Amino acid sequence: MKEKLFSWLNRSLDPNTAIGVATYADTVNAVCLKKQRDQWMVHSSHSVNVSEQTDYTAAIVACTNQVSNDVCAVNLVVPHYFYQIVQMDKPNLSDEEIIQSLPWTTKDLVDIAPENIVADFIDYPITLPMQSSKMNVFITNKLQLLPFIDSFEQTKPVLRAMTSEEMILVTLFGAYKEAHMLIVQHVNHEPRILIIRNGQLVLARRLNGFLGISDKDQNQELVEALGLEIQRSMDFFESQLKQPPIRSIQLQCDDLSSLTLRAGLAEFLQVKVVDFAPNLELAKQLEPNFYYALGAAYQLTDPESVL
Secondary structure (H helix, E strand, O other): OOOOOEEOOOOOOOOOEEEEEEEEOOEEEEEEEEEEOOEEEEEEEEEEEOOOHHHHHHHHHHHHHHHOOOOOEEEEEEOHHHEEEEEEEOOOOOHHHHHHHHHHHOOOOOOOOHHHEEEEEEEOOOOOOOOOOEEEEEEEEHHHHHHHHHHHHHOOOEEEEEEEHHHHHHHHHOOOOOEEEEEEEOOOOOOEEEEEEOOEEEEEEEOOOOOOOOHHHOOHHHHHHHHHHHHHHHHHHHHHOOOOOOOEEEEEEOOOOOHHHHHHHHHHHOOOEEEOOOOOHHHHHOOHHHHHHHHHHHHOOOOOOOO
């Protein structure tokens, strides 16, 4: 159950078809994977532009029905601004008991009524001496999710799981043993810093003060401001968490994407800075705006998924 916000239903679904749906900036994107000769292949993809948040539900229905009419599983990527991530001590309980308790143990950390909290967790992969085990908890408001959930009443594919953007990026990044940093930024949203190592999310940090910056604003001042935030995260990871150095910084950004910025950060930080590219062969068949939907579909191909 971990790595998904929740899953449910017990219907017989086509095990050889998986759909991922993701809202990304001003679009909703869907990717359908089909298993052929024991290999998962990209069967179809579709994108719908949206101008208002209320358009998302109709776009989700259109995208899902366009890529498949099979009775199969769907994994929906929840937009990052729908949820919060907090780190907590992990209690000595079963995973199921922890999830059941989260609405009450997290209610003082968020401005959501306990009865409307939907939460799940992943284990924090680093435990320091003399410290208890920790977990990263993803918290969202059920009332925000209900329109998305209800939209699948108009599709043959069945919503079986919901996941976060961070866990999608972990899936897309693969299981490199070394630690790498991702700078993630969508149109009209602040950037985030992620550190991923060996297929695990080690750090997730949201920045402020960069909203509205465009290519023409990407000067030395911006390089230094963003570089300092990145350096703080690197120092925390290497010094406080006592981890080996970051091997590379990868940019998955819409506004913060100029060659000048990339070169400036590389010089400022003395670390390799490159554009993000998924470590999945299937991604080579798709445009970047479909990556999140691909990751969601690919999560369902795991034998331990909800399929």
